[in-house]
Amino acid sequence: MGFVASIRPAGRVKGPSWCFAFSGQKIVVEKRNERISLPLSHDPHSFGLDSPPIYLGALNGVDCLAGEITEGRELPETMTLVGLRQLFLSVEEDLYLVAGRAFQLVEFERNHRFCGKCGAPNQDKPNERAKICPNCGIAVFPRMSPAIIVAIRNKGRILLARAPRFPEGMYSVIAGFVEPGESLEQCVQREVREEVGIEVTGIRYFGSQSWPFPNSLMVAFTAEYAEGEIRVDQEEIEDAGWFTPETLPRIPDRISISRKLIDAFLKEVSSKQ
Structure with missing residues (x-):
């Protein structure tokens, strides 16, 4: 159910x-x-x-x-x-x-107890998960921040990166928030280019997951390496590299969609052996 x-x-x-x-x-x-x-x-x-x-x-x-x-x-x-x-x-x-x-x-x-425009107390919007101002009519909805997360593959290897905020030794796939005016696919290309300096192709939708850290909708993709050498930005990413199933570092827990992307890569590589 x-x-x-x-x-x-x-x-x-x-x-x-x-x-x-x-x-x-x-x-x-x-x-x-x-x-x-x-x-x-x-x-x-x-x-x-x-x-x-x-x-x-x-x-x-x-x-x-x-x-x-x-x-x-x-x-x-x-x-x-x-x-x-x-x-x-x-x-x-x-x-x-x-x-x-x-x-x-x-x-x-x-x-959102009060209207951000006029300051009047908000009311619940009937039949919808939203607030509405009875004074000026402005409606607000729960905040949702779309973000992409992508597993990049290259000849039996997966690109994993480490952010400074991660637990010690943990690596994960590339992720980042969508900017106004860009598509999800454009966001994948931009985030990968900004964080690790490479280009990708063959972007394919994988799945999605609500993630409350903070208020995110994680939209997951897979992509193939196209060209370029890894160059980390040293701000959001402090280290990155290509890993085979045998050389994987510590990775996220199974409940996260980042882990589901990594597990899908492992399953695909195993099926080809």
Whole structure:
């Protein structure tokens, strides 16, 4: 069944719901025997939500609710706060992706309480995930920043790069935000040229993933090396190189689309052997 998004439940919310409660940048989780999990609760207000919960939809028939609690509020003894990146190492992928959606919508509610043009209090837009100003009519929608991510292949090798912000020893594929006025394919070519100095061809769509770091829609591609020598920009990228399946460095966790691109490369190379 998976996740079915909705701005309101089909009927009265019954039974326990998945509760995605945030305090600042962290999410409330249950902690038992050093393991963490997301809470199922009949009463999301038991966490001390500051406002009515946001209805997200249903995951495998279980309603999902989100909200915000005041930073510093005392939690029940079995609860604690963790960052989203820590969470994705501890829960199933579909649940984590809903948590990412919840985080972005809670942030949207927090940052768009008032109209950015006239300052009047915003209202929820009926039948849509948006806010509208009753005074001047300006509508705003949750922020979404499109970004490309691309696996570049070259004769059984894949180009991986290291950004200064990565964990020690980790490399990944090239990624970057789309600029106004450019297509996704143009963004692939520009980001690759800017970050590692080479040209690519044969750009093909691979898939997409919502990624809340921050508010991103990652649109994934594969591409083939065309020409040029690797020259890293020393700003966003500090090292890059071609890797075979046997020489791969540390790579991202399986939940990310960057890892899915790398795994697809490994599968393709293995199938040709």
